[in-house]
Amino acid sequence: MKLRSIPIWVQTLVFFLVVAVVVYVAFSQGVLTEYWQQVILAGAILGISALGLNLKYGYTGLFALGHAAFYGIGAYSSALVTKDWLTQWSGSPVGGLAGLLGIESGFIAAVAVLMLIDIGHRRRALRERLMELISPFEATILSTVATILVGGAVLTVVGGGIGWLVRRIVLAVGPSVLAALPAIVSQQVVFLVALLAGAVLAALIGFLISLPLLNLTYDYLCIATLGFGVMTYVFFNNADQLIPTMKGARGMVGIPRLTTWPWVVAALAVALIVMRNLIYSSTGRAILATRDDLVAADTMGINTYQYKILAYSIGCAFAGLAGGLYAHLYAFLHPSNFTWLKSVDPFVMVVFGGVGSMTGTILGAFSFVTLLEGLRVLPAELIDWRYVIYPVILLFVMLFRPQGIMGTNEWGFLRRPRVEGKKASEDAAGAPERAPSEAPASASDS
Amino acid sequence: MPQSNGNSTVLKIDGLTKFFGGLRAVHDFDVVIKEGELVGLIGPNGAGKTTIFNMITGIYPVSSGKVDFKDRTITDLPAHEVTHLGIGRTFQNIRIFPNLTVLDNVRVAYHPHARYNVFDGILRSGRFGRGEKEMTERAQEFLSVFGLDEYQDSLAANLPYGEQRRMEIARALATEPDLLLLDEPAAGMNPGEIVELMDLIHFIRDRFDLTILLIEHQMRVVMGICEWITVIDFGEIIARGTPKEIQNDPKVIEAYLGSQATRG
Numbered sequence: 001m002k003l004r005s006i007p008i009w010v011q012t013l014v015f016f017l018v019v020a021v022v023v024y025v026a027f028s029q030g031v032l033t034e035y036w037q038q039v040i041l042a043g044a045i046l047g048i049s050a051l052g053l054n055l056k057y058g059y060t061g062l063f064a065l066g067h068a069a070f071y072g073i074g075a076y077s078s079a080l081v082t083k084d085w086l087t088q089w090s091g092s093p094v095g096g097l098a099g100l101l102g103i104e105s106g107f108i109a110a111v112a113v114l115m116l117i118d119i120g121h122r123r124r125a126l127r128e129r130l131m132e133l134i135s136p137f138e139a140t141i142l143s144t145v146a147t148i149l150v151g152g153a154v155l156t157v158v159g160g161g162i163g164w165l166v167r168r169i170v171l172a173v174g175p176s177v178l179a180a181l182p183a184i185v186s187q188q189v190v191f192l193v194a195l196l197a198g199a200v201l202a203a204l205i206g207f208l209i210s211l212p213l214l215n216l217t218y219d220y221l222c223i224a225t226l227g228f229g230v231m232t233y234v235f236f237n238n239a240d241q242l243i244p245t246m247k248g249a250r251g252m253v254g255i256p257r258l259t260t261w262p263w264v265v266a267a268l269a270v271a272l273i274v275m276r277n278l279i280y281s282s283t284g285r286a287i288l289a290t291r292d293d294l295v296a297a298d299t300m301g302i303n304t305y306q307y308k309i310l311a312y313s314i315g316c317a318f319a320g321l322a323g324g325l326y327a328h329l330y331a332f333l334h335p336s337n338f339t340w341l342k343s344v345d346p347f348v349m350v351v352f353g354g355v356g357s358m359t360g361t362i363l364g365a366f367s368f369v370t371l372l373e374g375l376r377v378l379p380a381e382l383i384d385w386r387y388v389i390y391p392v393i394l395l396f397v398m399l400f401r402p403q404g405i406m407g408t409n410e411w412g413f414l415r416r417p418r419v420e421g422k423k424a425s426e427d428a429a430g431a432p433e434r435a436p437s438e439a440p441a442s443a444s445d446s
Numbered sequence: 447m448p449q450s451n452g453n454s455t456v457l458k459i460d461g462l463t464k465f466f467g468g469l470r471a472v473h474d475f476d477v478v479i480k481e482g483e484l485v486g487l488i489g490p491n492g493a494g495k496t497t498i499f500n501m502i503t504g505i506y507p508v509s510s511g512k513v514d515f516k517d518r519t520i521t522d523l524p525a526h527e528v529t530h531l532g533i534g535r536t537f538q539n540i541r542i543f544p545n546l547t548v549l550d551n552v553r554v555a556y557h558p559h560a561r562y563n564v565f566d567g568i569l570r571s572g573r574f575g576r577g578e579k580e581m582t583e584r585a586q587e588f589l590s591v592f593g594l595d596e597y598q599d600s601l602a603a604n605l606p607y608g609e610q611r612r613m614e615i616a617r618a619l620a621t622e623p624d625l626l627l628l629d630e631p632a633a634g635m636n637p638g639e640i641v642e643l644m645d646l647i648h649f650i651r652d653r654f655d656l657t658i659l660l661i662e663h664q665m666r667v668v669m670g671i672c673e674w675i676t677v678i679d680f681g682e683i684i685a686r687g688t689p690k691e692i693q694n695d696p697k698v699i700e701a702y703l704g705s706q707a708t709r710g
Contacts, residue, residue, distance in 0.1 A: 281562075295537075296541035298524075299621075300557070302526055421598060
C-alpha cells in the first residue's frame with residue numbers, strides 16, 4: 001500500500017502515538033534520567049504555551065507581551081484546587097474549586113446576559129436619543145454612565161447570584177461525588193478539573209483585559225500588556241495577603257506532583273487539534289484576515305475587534321493550561337517564574353520555530369528547552385556560557401532564516417486541508433457566464 | 447445599456463464634512479444616487495474623494511453631515527455593519543489578504559453569513575462540514591465567474607497585479623452588496639487592461655444588479671462608463687453633470703489643468 005493512499009491524519013496520528021509511546025517506555029524503563037524526563041515534559045508544556053502565543057502573535061498579529069502572566073494565573077489557580085484536595089487549606093477539600101468555578105460561571109453568565117441584551121447597541125441608541133435633547137458631549141457622558149450602571153448591576157445580580165449558586169452546589173455535592181470514586185481516580189479527576197478551570201480563568205482574565213487593550217496596536221499593545229504582566233507579578237508576590245496558602249514571595253509549596261507524560265502529551269494533542277481546527281475554519285480565516293489587513297477585514301463585514309478578543313482569549317487559555325501542567329510538574333511555584341521576562345521565552349520559541357506555524361512552534365519549544373538544558377553537558381567552567389551560545393545560535397537563525405525554521409510551513413495533519421477544485425462537469429453544464437477577461441489587443445488604443 | 451427600473455434612492459449624502467485637525471478635507475458634500483446608476487466621482491489628487499468613501503463605509507468618523515443608505519442613516523456605523531447593510535468597496539491601493547489563498551480571500555467575505563460557529567469549527571461538527579462546503583462552492587463559483595479558478599490555491603500575494611484587482615472586486619461582490627464603491631480600479635493598469643476593466647464593470651453591474659459609485663483618474667474610464675459625474679476639488683463640489691457637460695466645464699478644466707491652460 002502506498003503511503004499516499006493513507007489519510008494524512010492517520011499518518012500523523014500514528015507518528016504522534018509512536019513518539020508518545022516510545023517516550024513513555026523510555027520514561028518508565030529508566031532509559032532517561034529524571035532530569036531529562038523533566039526537560040522533555042517542560043518542552044511539551046512550553047510548546048502548549050507557545051502555541052497560545054503564536055495564536056495571538058503569529059496568527060492574529062497582536063504584539064502582546066504578558067503571556068507569562070496567564071501562564072501564572074493557570075498555574076496558581078489549578079494548584080490551589082489540587083492542593084485543597086490534599087491539605088484542605090480552605091477548610092473543605094473542594095473549597096478552592098468551588099470558589100474558582102463560582103467566579104468563572106458568574107462571570108460567564110454576566111457576560112452572556114450583557115451580550116444577549118446587546119449593551120453596545122443599546123448604548124449607541126440611547127446616545128442618539130439623548131442627542132436630540134442635549135449636547136453630544138452630555139449625551140456621551142450620560143449614556144456611558146448608564147451603561148456602566150447597567151453593567152455593574154448585571155454583574156452583581158446575575159454574576160453574583162449564579163456564582164454564589166454554583167459555589168454552594170459544588171461545595172455541597174463535590175466531596176460526596178468524588179468520595180464515591182476510588183482514591184486514585186478522584187485525584188486524577190480533580191487534576192483534570194483543576195487544569196480546565198485554570199485555563200478558563202486565564203481565558204476570562206485575558207478576555208477582560210483585552211476589552212480595553214485590543215483597541216491598541218503594535219508597540220502600544222506591547223507596553224500595555226507588559227504593564228499587565230508586571231501587575232500580575234506584583235499580585236503573585238503579595239498573594240498571601242489574599243489567600244495565605246499562596247505564600248506570596250516565599251513561593252507556594254505542597255502542590256501534588258501529578259503531571260505525567262500521558263497528561264502532557266494528551267494536553268499537547270488537544271491543544272494542537274483545537275488550534276488546527278480553529279485556524280482552518282471560517283473563524284480562523286476571519287482571524288487571519290484581521291492580521292493581514294485590518295481595514296479590509298472590516299469592510300468584509302468582519303467585526304475585527306471581536307475576533308482579536310476571541311483569539312487573544314483562546315491564546316490565554318492555552319497559556320493557562322500549560323501553567324497548570326507546569327505547577328504540578330515541579331510542585332513549587334514562585335512568582336519569579338512569571339515575570340514579564342518569562343514572557344519573552346515563548347516569543348523566542350515562536351520566532352525560532354516560525355511565526356504562524358504550529359509545527360514550528362512545537363519544534364521551537366523543544367529546541368529551546370533541549371538547547372538550554374543540553375548545553376549543561378559543557379564542562380563546569382564553561383556552563384555559564386550557555387546563555388551566550390544559545391543567543392548566538394538564535395542570531396544565526398535570524399540572519400540566515402529570518403522566517404524561522406519552519407516559516408509558515410506545516411507538517412502532516414497540521415497542513416492546510418486541500419480544497420477540491422471545481423468539477424469540470426459542473427463548468428460544462430450551465431456554467432455561470434464568465435466575466436470578460438481577454439481584451440482584444442486592437443481595442444487597447446483609441 | 448439596460449437602465450435599471452427603480453427610481454428609489456440608494457445613497458443620499460447630505461452636508462458631509464470632514465476635518466483632519468484644522469484641515470478641511472471634505473466640505474458640505476452631497477449626492478443622491480438612484481438604484482442602478484453608475485456614477486463617477488472625480489477630482490485632482492488630494493481633493494477628498496477617498497475620504498468620502500472612508501466616511502461612507504465607516505472607516506473614518508464623520509465630522510458633520512448625514513449619510514443615508516436605503517432610508518437608513520448609516521452615519522458613524524462601524525465598518526462591518528455598513529458592509530452587512532449592503533455596501534461593498536475596493537481600495538485605491540489594493541488591500542488583499544496576502545497570506546491567504548485566493549479562495550480563502552473570497553471565503554472570508556462569506557464569514558458573516560457562516561452557518562456554523564467557532565465551536566462547530568473546533569469540534570468539526572456536521573454543521574461545520576455542510577457550512578464549509580456551501581461556502582466553498584459559492585466562493586468557487588465567484589472565482590470562476592472572474593476567471594480566477596486556476597489560482598484558487600495560490601497565495602494572493604503571488605497573483606499578478608491585474609488579477610489581484612479582479613480578486614479584490616470579486617471579494618467585494620462576495621459580501622453581496624447593493625452599492626459598490628470602486629476606488630480607482632484602473633490605477634496602474636495599461637490601456638489594454640483598462641478596456642477589460644470597463645467591460646468588467648458593466649458586466650458586474652448587470653449581473654449583480656448593482657449601483658456603482660466610482661472614483662477614477664483615468665478620464666477614459668470615467669467618460670466611457672459613467673452616467674453622470676460629480677467633480678470635487680479641495681473637498682468641495684465644483685461641477686456635476688453628464689460626461690459631456692463635465693468635459694467642457696471651465697471650472698473642471700481649471701482644476702485639472704490650471705487656470706493658465708487654454709481650452710481646445
